[in-house]
Amino acid sequence: MGFVASLVNQSKDSLRDLAPVVLVMAFFQLVVIRQPLPDSLALIDLVLGLVFVVAGLTLFIKGLELGLFPLGENLARAFVKKGSVTWLLVFAFALGLGSTVAEPALIAVASRAAEVVAQGGLIDSSVEAQNSFAFALRMVVAVSVGAAVVLGVVRIFKGWPLHLIIIAGYVIVLLLTLLAPAEMIGIAYDSGGVTTSTITVPLVTALGVGLASSIKGRSPMLDGFGLIALASVMPIIFVLLFGIIGLQFLPGVAP
Amino acid sequence: MNLFVTFWGTLLDILPIATIIFGFQYLVIRKPVKRLGQVLTGFFMVWVGLSFFLVGLEQALFPMGELMAAQLTNREFLPSLAEGAQRHWSDYYWVYIFAFAIGASTTIAEPSLIAVSLKAGEISGGTIDPLMLRIAVAIGMAFGITLGTWRIVMGWPLQWFVFAAYLLVIVQTLRSPRSIIPLAFDSGGVTTSTITVPIIAALGLGLATEIPGRSPIMDGFGMIALACLFPIITVMGYAQIAQWRAARQSAARVSNP
Numbered sequence: 010m011g012f013v014a015s016l017v018n019q020s021k022d023s024l025r026d027l028a029p030v031v032l033v034m035a036f037f038q039l040v041v042i043r044q045p046l047p048d049s050l051a052l053i054d055l056v057l058g059l060v061f062v063v064a065g066l067t068l069f070i071k072g073l074e075l076g077l078f079p080l081g082e083n084l085a086r087a088f089v090k091k092g093s094v095t096w097l098l099v100f101a102f103a104l105g106l107g108s109t110v111a112e113p114a115l116i117a118v119a120s121r122a123a124e125v126v127a128q129g130g131l132i133d134s135s136v137e138a139q140n141s142f143a144f145a146l147r148m149v150v151a152v153s154v155g156a157a158v159v160l161g162v163v164r165i166f167k168g169w170p171l172h173l174i175i176i177a178g179y180v181i182v183l184l185l186t187l188l189a190p191a192e193m194i195g196i197a198y199d200s201g202g203v204t205t206s207t208i209t210v211p212l213v214t215a216l217g218v219g220l221a222s223s224i225k226g227r228s229p230m231l232d233g234f235g236l237i238a239l240a241s242v243m244p245i246i247f248v249l250l251f252g253i254i255g256l257q258f259l260p261g262v263a264p
Numbered sequence: 265m266n267l268f269v270t271f272w273g274t275l276l277d278i279l280p281i282a283t284i285i286f287g288f289q290y291l292v293i294r295k296p297v298k299r300l301g302q303v304l305t306g307f308f309m310v311w312v313g314l315s316f317f318l319v320g321l322e323q324a325l326f327p328m329g330e331l332m333a334a335q336l337t338n339r340e341f342l343p344s345l346a347e348g349a350q351r352h353w354s355d356y357y358w359v360y361i362f363a364f365a366i367g368a369s370t371t372i373a374e375p376s377l378i379a380v381s382l383k384a385g386e387i388s389g390g391t392i393d394p395l396m397l398r399i400a401v402a403i404g405m406a407f408g409i410t411l412g413t414w415r416i417v418m419g420w421p422l423q424w425f426v427f428a429a430y431l432l433v434i435v436q437t438l439r440s441p442r443s444i445i446p447l448a449f450d451s452g453g454v455t456t457s458t459i460t461v462p463i464i465a466a467l468g469l470g471l472a473t474e475i476p477g478r479s480p481i482m483d484g485f486g487m488i489a490l491a492c493l494f495p496i497i498t499v500m501g502y503a504q505i506a507q508w509r510a511a512r513q514s515a516a517r518v519s520n521p
Contacts, residue, residue, distance in 0.1 A: 022375055026459050029369035034328055037362055042335045050327055058324025061316045066458065068313030076306020080285050080297065087293045100288055107281035113314055114461040116277060117321050121465060122485070129481030172437045172445060179430045186423050195422050195485025199465070202456045202492040208281070210453065238449035241492060 020067040027063055069113070070207065078211055085216040089223050094166070098159050101216060105158035105240065108208040109151040115203045119143040119150075122196050131192050132262050141259055146248065149255065150200050153247030154240050158213055161236035165220050165227055171235040178242035185249040193252030200248045201241040210237055267319055274314045282307060317458075325459070326466045333470025336362060351476075353417045359471065363413040366467075367406030367491065370460045372398055377451070384447050391510045392444075396502060404498030405455040405491050409464060412487030416471045419478055422486040429493040436500040444503040451499050452492040464488055 038044075046052060081104065088097045109115065123143040127134040132142050164174060186194060217236040221227040256262055289297055297303055335341060336359045343355050371377065377398055385394040415425055437445060456464075464487045472484035 025373060025375065026370075026457060029373055030325075030366065030459060030463055033362070033365045033369050034332060036365075037332065037336075037358075041358060042341065044335065047331070050331060055324050055328065058320045058322075058327075061320025062324060062459070063320075065313045065315065065317030065320055068309045069317055070313070072306045072309025072311075072313055074306070075309065076303040077281065077285065077310065080289065080303055083298075084285065084288055084293065087295070088288075091293075096292060100292075103284040103288070107284040110280045111277045111310075111314070113317055113321075114456075114458050116274075116318060117326075117462050118465050118488075121326070121469065125469060125480045125484060129479065131481070171449075175449070176434055176437070179434065183427060183430070192481050195482070195489075198422060198426055198489035199485045199487075202453070202488040203461055207458045235446055235449075237453050238446070241453055245489075 016067065016071055019071045020063060023063045023066040023070070026066070027059065031059065073208060073211075077208070078215070081212045082215040082219070085212075085219045089219050097220075098162060101158045101162045102155040104155075104212055104216060105209070106151045106155035108212050109154040109204055110147060112204060112208055114207070115147055115150060115200075118199065118203050119146045122146060126192065126196075129192055131190075131256075132259065138260060138262075145251070145255070145259055146196070146200070149247050149251045150204055150244045153243040154204050154209060154213075156247070157239040157243035158216070158236055160243070161213075161217060161239045162220060164235060164239075165217065165224065168227070171238065175238055175242060178239070178246065182242070182245050182249065185246060185253065189249045189252045190256070193249065193256070197245050197248035197252065200244045204240055204244055209240065213237060213240060267315070270319050271311075271315045274311060274318065277314065278307065278311055321462050325462045329463045329466025330470040330473075332362060333359075333467050334474050337471060337474040353414065356413075356417050356475075359413050359417070360410050363409045363467070364406045366460075366463065367409035368402045370457070370463075371402040371405040371455050371495075374455065374457060376457075377401055377455070380447070380450065384444075388443070388506075391506050392503065393506070396506075397499065400498045400502040401451045401455060401495045404451075404495035407498070408490040408492070408494035409487055411494070412464075412468060412490045413471060415486065415490075416468060416478060416483050417475060419483055422489070425486070426489060426493070429490065429497065432497050433493065433500075436497055436504075440500040440503050441507055444500060448496045448499040448503070452496045455495050456488060456492055460491075461488060464491060 038046075046055075084100065085104075088100045091097070120139075120143045123132075123139040123146070126132055126142060127139050132138045160174070163169075164171065189197065213236045286297075289295065337356065341358075342351070345351060345355075378394075381394040381397040381401075384397055385392050411425065415422065436448075440448070465485075468487040469480045469484040472478045472480045472482075478484075
């Protein structure tokens with residue numbers, strides 16, 4: 010019974026997430042644009058799609074709370090207690106990588122990016138070429154989040170100030186932008202914002218807060234959050250690098 | 265068929281994190297999982313939920329974002345143009361209003377932002393007002409998206425805007441109270457939820473497709489990046505104002521008791 014009630018509560022949250030988008034769009038459709046929907050978009054399909062979005066997001070988040078989050082938090086605590094720095098870093102990398110691969114917003118945006126890149130002529134327009142581009146992009150982002158979490162954990166150990174690392178990251182982004190192919194710049198910048206949503210933030214924050222509260226002289230408030238900030242700069246650097254040196258290894262890339 | 269393909273694909277998406285979590289649990293920590301049944305149910309729900317969400321995204325959220333972009337830039341919708349005249353960027357004013365409305369409305373009610381701002385209010389001991397903080401984040405987000413649409417209309421390179429924003433972030437970071445910095449950086453990530461990211465991406469790509477002279481690949485991306493950067497700036501700006509006002513009030517109290 011409690012389970013059903015919490016599922017209902019979660020679906021209310023998902024609805025509340027979606028409501029502003031739908032309300033603003035409905036207002037514009039009815040008051041500003043005042044045109045019928047095009048034939049390719051039936052209203053019933055849209056409504057059905059939105060029901061899918063709400064139901065899917067509800068199940069997804071509730072499932073995370075039941076399975077992945079408690080298990081991930083327990084593991085993070087166990088690794089902090091275990092005291093082996095090597096294992097902690099390996100775990101941190103794997104956690105960042107694995108959670109990013111399953112991030113819904115990244116899955117959606119990567120496949121859209123592959124279509125656009127194919128239309129732009131950077132890669133073949135075949136389905137295989139697009140799929141391998143989307144897959145490679147997601148892997149690059151996932152590895153970069155793994156690396157960011159490792160860097161963030163090392164930072165908490167050493168007590169390096171966060172803003173210096175971020176500023177250094179910005180400078181690297183600036184330099185790489187000068188070298189990267191123009192087609193990859195927008196995708197690279199956006200990939201930083203895409204990673205920090207549903208799965209990655211809670212898992213990575215749990216690791217950071219757990220670690221910061223177990224080391225003397227570190228504050229969970231100041232040091233726990235830093236991981237997310239790093240996880241949104243590192244993907245930009247890695248995707249720009251991928252554009253500079255990695256792109257040519259993909260199948261279907263125009264020479 | 266489509267649903268089946270999505271289910272298979274998302275299974276592969278979840279496999280890595282499941283392998284990592286269970287692998288570390290059984291091979292390195294070597295302790296049994298507490299409440300294994302519940303955990304497995306959770307993973308199953310994540311799988312089904314992710315599949316449904318992605319199908320709904322393709323069917324509703326992406327098409328809606330693209331439709332709005334197409335309709336708001338339609339020739340018949342825009343103000344009429346004199347023969348041979350160039351279109352001025354201000355003709356697209358409904359695009360900017362729409363972008364601002366989407367950015368502000370999705371952010372102000374975001375549950376995770378409400379939780380974070382209440383916490384920040386407690387920690388600051390009253391100098392930071394939770395509601396003002398939420399408004400600061402919402403304005404930053406809305407401004408970032410609106411600037412992103414304006415950039416697409418103008419066709420200027422994204423990196424100019426991002427570097428200018430970086431510069432502002434750096435200057436603000438050096439001048440802000442230290443305790444607000446992690447929160448400010450975090451607020452950039454909070455605004456881009458799983459629902460808003462696809463909508464913004466679709467809007468940007470749609471605009472770049474519809475507006476003459478723009479290409480999706482060169483101009484369509486970047487709105488998410490700007491939407492993440494400007495909340496950092498506005499939150500630190502608000503913290504500076506709050507700190508300055510608190511200092512002035514206490515100074516006033518000292519001078520006339």
